[in-house]
Amino acid sequence: MAQPVTGDQVLEPVAATTPGMVRLLLSNRVAVVAGLAVLGFAAIGLLAPVLAAYDPSAQHPEAIRAAPFWHPEGSTRFLLGTDSLGRDLLSRIIYGARISIFLGVVVVLLTLVVGTGLGMLAGYFRGWFDAVMSRVVDTLLAFPFLIFALAIMAATGPNLVALVLALAFKGWVDFYRVARGDVLAAREADYVTAARGLGASAPHILFSEILPNIIPPIIVLATLRMATIIIAEASLSFLGIGVPPSIPAWGTMVADGRADVASAWWIATFPGLGILLLVLCVNLFGEGLRDALDPRMRK
Amino acid sequence: MWGRFVTQRTLQLIPVLIGVSFVVFFTMHLTPGDPIEHMLGQAGRITQAQIDELRAHYGLDRPLVVQYGLFLRHAVRGDFGLSYSHQGRSVSAVVAERIPATLELTLFAFLIAIVLAIAAGVVSSLRPQGAFDRTATVGALLGISMPGFWLGIVLIIVFGLRLQWLPISGRIDLALAPQPVTGLNTVDALLAGNGAAFLSALKHLVLPGAAMAAPMAAMVMRMVRSSMIGVLEQDYVQFARAKGLPETSVVGKHALRNALIPTVNIVALQTGLLLSGNMIIETVFQYPGLGKLAVDAIAAADYPLVQAVVLIYAVSYVLLNLGADALHAVLDPRVRAA
Numbered sequence: 001m002a003q004p005v006t007g008d009q010v011l012e013p014v015a016a017t018t019p020g021m022v023r024l025l026l027s028n029r030v031a032v033v034a035g036l037a038v039l040g041f042a043a044i045g046l047l048a049p050v051l052a053a054y055d056p057s058a059q060h061p062e063a064i065r066a067a068p069f070w071h072p073e074g075s076t077r078f079l080l081g082t083d084s085l086g087r088d089l090l091s092r093i094i095y096g097a098r099i100s101i102f103l104g105v106v107v108v109l110l111t112l113v114v115g116t117g118l119g120m121l122a123g124y125f126r127g128w129f130d131a132v133m134s135r136v137v138d139t140l141l142a143f144p145f146l147i148f149a150l151a152i153m154a155a156t157g158p159n160l161v162a163l164v165l166a167l168a169f170k171g172w173v174d175f176y177r178v179a180r181g182d183v184l185a186a187r188e189a190d191y192v193t194a195a196r197g198l199g200a201s202a203p204h205i206l207f208s209e210i211l212p213n214i215i216p217p218i219i220v221l222a223t224l225r226m227a228t229i230i231i232a233e234a235s236l237s238f239l240g241i242g243v244p245p246s247i248p249a250w251g252t253m254v255a256d257g258r259a260d261v262a263s264a265w266w267i268a269t270f271p272g273l274g275i276l277l278l279v280l281c282v283n284l285f286g287e288g289l290r291d292a293l294d295p296r297m298r299k
Numbered sequence: 300m301w302g303r304f305v306t307q308r309t310l311q312l313i314p315v316l317i318g319v320s321f322v323v324f325f326t327m328h329l330t331p332g333d334p335i336e337h338m339l340g341q342a343g344r345i346t347q348a349q350i351d352e353l354r355a356h357y358g359l360d361r362p363l364v365v366q367y368g369l370f371l372r373h374a375v376r377g378d379f380g381l382s383y384s385h386q387g388r389s390v391s392a393v394v395a396e397r398i399p400a401t402l403e404l405t406l407f408a409f410l411i412a413i414v415l416a417i418a419a420g421v422v423s424s425l426r427p428q429g430a431f432d433r434t435a436t437v438g439a440l441l442g443i444s445m446p447g448f449w450l451g452i453v454l455i456i457v458f459g460l461r462l463q464w465l466p467i468s469g470r471i472d473l474a475l476a477p478q479p480v481t482g483l484n485t486v487d488a489l490l491a492g493n494g495a496a497f498l499s500a501l502k503h504l505v506l507p508g509a510a511m512a513a514p515m516a517a518m519v520m521r522m523v524r525s526s527m528i529g530v531l532e533q534d535y536v537q538f539a540r541a542k543g544l545p546e547t548s549v550v551g552k553h554a555l556r557n558a559l560i561p562t563v564n565i566v567a568l569q570t571g572l573l574l575s576g577n578m579i580i581e582t583v584f585q586y587p588g589l590g591k592l593a594v595d596a597i598a599a600a601d602y603p604l605v606q607a608v609v610l611i612y613a614v615s616y617v618l619l620n621l622g623a624d625a626l627h628a629v630l631d632p633r634v635r636a637a
Binding site: 135138139140142143144145146147148150151152154155227231234235238239240241251254255257258261262265268269272273275276279280283284 | 311312314315318319322323326327440441443444445446447448449452453455456460571572574575578579582583593594597598602605606609612613616617620
C-alpha cells in the first residue's frame with residue numbers, strides 16, 4: 001500500500017508564522033475543498049443513524065442484488081442497490097464511513113502520541129535512551145508493514161483492539177523520526193538556550209518551548225499517515241482479517257461483492273469508490289498542508 | 300571502501316532478521332491449540348509414540364526460549380514443519396512450488412511500474428504544468444489513493460467481463476502449459492519456442508500485474524518527475540544545452556542519470572510494498588502464488604504455512620532494502636562516505 005511520505009520529506013525547518021501558513025493553505029482551493037470533503041465524510045459517519053434509510057444489517061429477501069436506481073431494473077427504494085443478502089448498499093456505505101474514519105483517527109492519534117513523545121525524549125536527552133531507540137527504530141523500519149499486520153491479524157482473528165495494535169505497530173516510527181530530528185535541531189536554538197539560562201525545567205522547555213514549534217510537520221505527517229491507515233485497514237478487512245464481519249466496513253463490502261461482479265457489479269464497486277474518494281481527499285488535503293508549511297513554496 | 304560499506308550494512312541485518320523471526324514466532328504462539336494436534340488432525344490414526352516423537356522434534360516440550368532457538372535452527376534449514384491444510388505435506392515443499400508464480404508476477408509488475416514511471420516522469424518534467432504533466436499528476440494521485448484490491452476488481456469488471464479482452468484468473472491456459480524448466484511460464488514457453496503459450500501466459504499477467512504495479516508506478520513517477528525538474532534547472536544541464544548537444548542527449552544522458560539516483564531508494568521501498576500488494580492481488584485474481592497461498596492458509600488456520608510465507612516475504616523485503624542501499628552507494632559516492 002502506498003506510504004505517501006517519509007519522515008525526511010516533511011523535515012523542513014518551519015520558520016513561517018501561523019497566519020502565513022493558514023493564508024497559504026486557504027489560497028489552495030483544491031486542498032480546502034478536499035479538507036471540507038474529509039469533514040463531510042466524518043459528518044456522514046457520525047450522523048449515520050440519521051442519514052441511512054435502512055438498518056445496515058437489515059436483509060430484504062424480496063430485493064436481493066437489486067440494481068441501483070438509474071439501472072433499467074433499479075428503483076429508488078434502494079438508491080445504490082442491494083447486496084447478495086438484500087442489504088441496502090447506500091446505508092452500509094454510510095455506516096462504513098464510520099469505522100474507516102474512526103480507525104484512521106484512533107490509529108493516527110495513538111502513533112502520533114507514542115512516536116512524538118518518544119522522539120522528543122530521545123532528541124532532547126540523547127544518551128543511552130536515544131541509542132536504544134535508534135536500534136529499535138532501525139529494526140522496525142525493515143519490517144514490511146502490511147505483512148506483519150497480516151501475521152498479527154491471522155493469529156488473533158478479526159477484532160478491533162488487535163486491528164488497532166497491528167496498524168499502529170510500525171506507524172509510530174515516522175512520528176518518532178520527525179520529532180527526534182526537530183527536537184535535536186531545536187535544542188541548540190537560541191530560544192531554548194535562553195529558556196535554559198532563565199532556569200526553565202526540562203519538561204517546561206520540551207512542552208512549552210519546543211513542542212509548539214514542531215507541531216506543524218507532525219500534523220502534515222498525521223494527515224498523510226491517515227490515508228495509508230485507511231487503505232491498510234480496508235485491505236485487511238477485504239482479506240477477512242480486519243474489522244469483525246458484524247460491523248459494516250468498506251473493505252469487507254468489496255469482498256462480499258466479489259462473487260457477484262459478473263451479475264451485480266455495483267456491490268463491489270461502490271464501497272471501493274468510497275475508499276478511493278476518502279483517501280484521495282485526505283491525500284489532497286495533506287499535500288496542501290505540506291505545501292503551505294514548506295518555506296520553499298512561499299515565494 | 301564500497302566493500303566495507305556493504306559488509307557493514309550486511310552485519311546490521313542480523314539484528315533485523317532476528318527481530319523479524321522473533322515477531323513471526325511469537326505471533327504464531329498467540330494462536331490457540333497445539334501445532335502437533337493440528338498436524339495430526341490431517342494424518343488420521345497415530346500412536347502416542349509418534350506424537351511424542353513429533354513433539355520432541357519441534358521442541359514443544361521445551362521452554363519457549365528454547366523453542367524459539369529450535370524454530371530458528373529449523374527455519375534456517377528450510378524446515379517449517381508439516382502443513383495442516385495440504386494433507387500433511389511439508390511446508391517447504393508446498394511453498395517451493397508456489398515461488399515461481401509469484402516471482403513471475405512480481406517481476407512483471409515491477410517492470411511495468413518502472414518503465415511507465417520513468418517514461419511518464421521524464422515527459423512530465425519537460426513541461427511542468429503542461430497538459431501531459433497535469434494528466435499524469437492526477438493519474439499518480441489516483442494510483443496512490445486507490446486500494447489495490449478494488450482496482451483489481453474494477454479491471455476484472457471492465458477488461459475481463461465487459462470487454463472480454465483479458466483472462467481474469469489463473470496463470471496460463473492449462474492446455475498450453477509448457478514443460479516446466481524455470482517455473483516462469485513466459486520464460487518456459489519461450490524456451491520451448493511455443494508462441495501461443497507465451498502469449499497466453501503474458502495475457503494472464505496483464506491485469507494482476509497492472510493492479511499490482513499501480514501504486515508503485517505512481518510513487519516512482521512523482522519522484523522521477525520532481526528530481527528531473529530539479530536536475531534540469533542545474534548549471535551543468537544548461538551548459539550541455541549551450542554546447543549544442545541534442546535535447547535527447549541532454550535529457551536522456553546528462554539529466555536522467557542524476558535524476559535516477561534519488562529514485563533508487565524509493566524504488567526499493569516501493570518494491571517492498573509491491574510484495575505486500577502481492578498477497579491481495581493474487582487473492583483477487585485467484586493467481587496461484589505465495590500470496591494466495593498465505594491468504595488461504597490464514598483461512599484454514601494453517602499456522603506453520605502462514606509463518607513460513609510471512610518469513611519469506613519479510614526476508615525478501617529486508618534483502619531488497621539492502622540491495623537498494625548497495626546500489627545507491629554505487630551510484631552516489633556521498634552515501635558511502637556518510
